[in-house]
Amino acid sequence: MRVVLAEDLFLLREGLSRLLQAHGFEIVAAVDDGPSLLKALIDHRPDVAVVDVRMPPTFTDEGLQAVLAARRQVPGLPVLVLSQYVEQLYARELLADGTGAVGYLLKDRVFDAAQFVDAVQRVAAGGTAMDPEVIAKLLARGSSREPLGRLTAREVEVLALMAEGRSNAAIAQRLVVTERAVTKHTSNIFTKLDLPPSDDDNRRVLAVLAYLDR
């Protein structure tokens, strides 16, 4: 799988590149600023890009801007954005075009290599990987409102994992239950929230996120 990597700090870039290569990814370009990231994304059309938000020349949200610009030219270009902090505002902007293939994670998540690699693969396959912190904030906002308040504690747990972009199988593994149980929970959730049921993981996530975001 071909990866474009963008990170301005040498140590982190090397670390990420080593981690990804160890898991069978091929780094086709490793860049350290916004303009060269945009160029690399357009030139290489990677299977997935792993991008730091804050980079030269302005040291603001350079990486995010480059990614958004690239996705305007190549809709659905898979990108996983990493950051020292997560903002719902940025998550919204990434999800806004509705094409999926988007990840937005705290840098700490890299520490758990297996989870991180899973997220990269999910995004590359057109799925979503939202940081639990983003989801927690979204849920906190809605928790007092109907009908979110009607979900059971377990259903909220499943909803959160679903919103992060995980498949039923992954949720089942995470919660140590059978996949059948998860399917039952998800269909309950969709009924209670009055969302159109969907087997497609990706469309399901977008529906859930859109629901939480309104």
Added chain:
Amino acid sequence: MTITDSVDAAAVRRPPTSRIKRAMLAPWQGLVLTFIAGLNIGVVVLQVDVLAFIGLGVGLLLLPISTVVCRQLANLSRHLAWRWQGVNIQRPYRPKPRFQRGVMGIAERCRWILRDPATWRDLSWSFLDMVVGFVLGLFAAVLLLYGIEGIVLSALWPLLVRHGYNDWYTFVHVQQGNEKWRWVPAGMGVLITVLGFYAAPGLLRAHALWTRVLLKPTRSAELALRVQRLTETRADAVDASAAELRRIERDLHDGAQARLVAMGMNLSAAEALLEGHPDEARALLLEARDASIKALTELRGLVRGIHPPVLADRGLADAVRALALDSALNVEVTADLPGRALPPVESAAYFAASELLTNVAKHAGASRAWIDLSYENGLLRMTVADDGRGGADPAGGTGLRGVERRIGTFDGLLTVTSPPGGPTVVALEIPCALSSPKTSSS
């Protein structure tokens, strides 16, 4: 000069009530001014006598008292100029220093009074207002009444002269046998009433403006007041930033630093166990990893408290939007900012918004809130409104006081309207310049 310009621009606004209401009120307000002019006679006599007696020593004892009287009357006039005419006259007096006890204190007190130019300007105003206030006030008061008198005279002419009325109204002699002039007083009366209707408010306004000439601070007094304000806000700013640094130091010491120490210890213990007890080593390594995640989380919180990254990235409008998204309330943000303010101003406004939103969530019992950001005439304006229960008191909580102090450093102003039952609207204004916008990031 920017200071005086900005003060002068705010100094005179449109009178607060409608034209008709003003005309109706004018005679009574004129009467009050006439009365004040009368009081001024007393004040001048009192103050001049006290000053004359300073040589005898008694004056020194009486001066503080007579000055209080003098200033009270001047302050009343300043207040009325604002209330009735919208003419803002700042109090010019020098701040009161700490006086010693005893004789030295009295001397110091007198020195403070006598060296303040405002004392002498007050006295000159009192002296001149005996005439100016009396004339302007009296005209405003009697024009209307005198006009009405003419109309009444004409209407009741036969009745009046039969009972022996014999007097002049303007140039008309109202008496038996002069009936050909009967309706002239009415005509004159209407003219005078109309004149009074239009002129009286003008006369009162003229009085307010005249009052401003002598009762406003001189340029140097204005600067002295400004220096005083700057000294206060600077002290606040220094205190606040020192407290902030102490907090950061403590948070780092108890948080991230402590966790890094623990991580180091875990790692060296793991190294020692690696050969003989790999399972225990693994557990320690996992613990070290968790500690690093916790340290990062704490550092993130700390950074947010110092300067939120989204504020640096996107500027005030988006940072406030991000705040709104994080809030438990339903917050609507509208923003119209043609550029970015300097980072310290942005930061002050951001933390003000954050504090106000927290207040709303904690105390207002509100379900919705609105934040509006705009920029006009060199003022950055932020309004935070909610649909809560109201009754917020700037003096009560430390929150609003804190916001006031924070923006005070930039000469910002905070106004709170929060009637019981709501809604609460907090508005703040910070004078600042906006830089040209960065290339837009949609």
